[in-house]
Amino acid sequence: MKFPLYFSNRIAFSKDNKNNLSRIIIFIGRLSVALGVIVSLITVSTGVGSKNAIKNRLADFGGAIQIKSQQSNSSYNSTVLNTEGFQIEKVQNTPNVSGVQKFVTVSGIMRTEENFAGIIYKGVGKDFDSHRFAKFIVSGKVPVVTEQGYSNQVILSEKIASDLAKRVGDSVVTIFSKEDQKPIYRKFEVAGIYKTDIKLIDDLFVIGGINHARKIQDMEKDQVGGYDVFLQDNDALEQSFTALQKAIGAKNYLEKVTDKYPQIVDWINIFDTNIALIITIMLVVVIINIIMVLLILIIERTNSIGLLKTLGATNGQIRTIFINYTLLIMVPGLLFGNLIGIGLLLLQKMTGFLKLDPENYYVSEVPVDLNPIYILSISLGILVVSAVALILPSYLISKISPVKAIKYT
Known part of the structure; x- marks a missing residue:
């Protein structure tokens, strides 16, 4: 195991985290990640589910395509x-x-x-x-x-x-x-x-x-x-x-169901905009919280950073340690977010307890599409985007002087 990954694992699962400020910070970070996953899962699954349910109902009633005379x-x-x-x-x-x-x-x-x-x-x-x-x-x-x-x-x-x-x-x-x-x-x-x-x-x-x-x-x-x-x-x-x-x-022509009911198709296309907007907002919230977690952890472990530099660790290695550390903190949030989000969606799929007004939404209950690709993409997307977003603030480590950091140890 490479040194940065080994060291980040040690501090991530260290018992010291249970007795200092990082305990609260870690909880906040995990909570924001879990909420981001839950909201994103519900948004994508119900949005895509609604689109598919309406399109399939239109197609099942009168065909996806009709053949008519010109x-x-x-x-x-x-x-x-x-x-x-x-x-x-x-x-x-x-x-x-x-x-x-x-x-x-x-x-x-x-x-x-x-x-x-x-x-x-x-x-x-x-x-x-x-x-x-x-x-x-x-x-x-x-x-x-x-x-x-x-x-x-x-x-x-x-x-x-x-x-x-x-x-x-x-x-x-x-x-x-x-x-x-x-x-x-x-x-x-x-x-x-x-x-x-x-x-x-x-x-x-x-x-x-x-x-x-x-x-x-x-x-x-x-x-x-x-x-x-x-x-x-x-x-x-x-x-x-x-x-x-x-x-x-x-002398005949084809008519697609999407052309026959353009007002309905235009309405359900709004789901794409809503899904993109909500996921973007949730990503921004998660990234801000994770960056805050990283910065506080860097400040809290300034002495450790100074000691690592004194022992020969490079700025790049130490940045990698703290980025890995922060991503490891996110994993339980991702797991709990998926468990709760998928659980709520399964409950809706089986019971249909959340109802809608068909006059406005064209369906009488909230449809759910539990596509594994969406589920995996949301978790991986949050993890990857967070990892990229952490690179810039991690450069704060290069500003820490080992002499000044160790001086107050």
């Missing part, structure tokens, strides 16, 4: 997808694609004697991914969707069901209007109630059989308004988007 306008009524050059098998076999489902959308109004709600009826077919959708169901069930005849079962959002005072098993009348034609009335049965916590979805969408939507839109039985494309890894959205361009034909 003739589609700004209304919610689907235009028939052009089949020229469209290759559904190639879409399904594109790397990272986990599923594809057809849909037709049409706008309408659900009404009761007391109230009404403007809705988007999303008709889905037999390829509807009911297992993926089941995570959103809060009451009832996902009906079995076939394309034989007309299924009258629908899934309402909790918001729409509440506004219309409807429960599972109730019937509800829906009115669809068409230009230059009489309104079309349909009576549906509520089979299930869902909740995504995303206002732009929960306020509008009703899920039902595709044949009703086809009939209202005057489509043939094999025509569709588009396809929802689900991905295995939503983080690889851009790569999948590029790959799918070759399979959709020249």
Whole structure:
């Protein structure tokens, strides 16, 4: 073992530290490190967790990518997808694609004697991914969707069901209007109630059989308004988007979920700024405290520094001793900070005791992402940045005269 490391270990674990000023200083240093780790872990885990939870909910509800006709306008009524050059098998076999489902959308109004709600009826077919959708169901069930005849079962959002005072098993009348034609009335049965916590979805969408939507839109039985494309890894959205361009034909286009809901994406991108700001503040606090610890330890051990210089130790060796000494003081703070921070995050992940207002945050409880890479990066980052920050103040050691230091021993 090299001399600086050996000596720093000896003084770091010396019993003398328990009976002098360094005991208080060491406690303050460790406490600041532990608090820095705890706050950083919670900030990163909940910030990244919130971003991923919102993006995944958007992608799980309507696909990470949608395929639509270029003739589609700004209304919610689907235009028939052009089949020229469209290759559904190639879409399904594109790397990272986990599923594809057809849909037709049409706008309408659900009404009761007391109230009404403007809705988007999303008709889905037999390829509807009911297992993926089941995570959103809060009451009832996902009906079995076939394309034989007309299924009258629908899934309402909790918001729409509440506004219309409807429960599972109730019937509800829906009115669809068409230009230059009489309104079309349909009576549906509520089979299930869902909740995504995303206002732009929960306020509008009703899920039902595709044949009703086809009939209202005057489509043939094999025509569709588009396809929802689900991905295995939503983080690889851009790569999948590029790959799918070759399979959709020249008269159709792709729409990413991030383009469909830009206001939500802009909002969750604020998390990146908040995470960076909070971690920067915590690093500054930790560094200031650790530098304070180093300076006080140098002052307290001035006599030891003088003696080491007298025995032939160089300024560089003594600086290394005190930097190592300070970093060793930080280790228990890092350990306790990780234990407490990870413990709190695990508790939140298992119980969800911290709630949020979905009207403002798009999730009903604080999501947690316990990525080991983030956990290790925070601890290593604090340790490395602190080590670099200690180099400059450690030069105070070179100003200490061995003669004057030993004179008052």
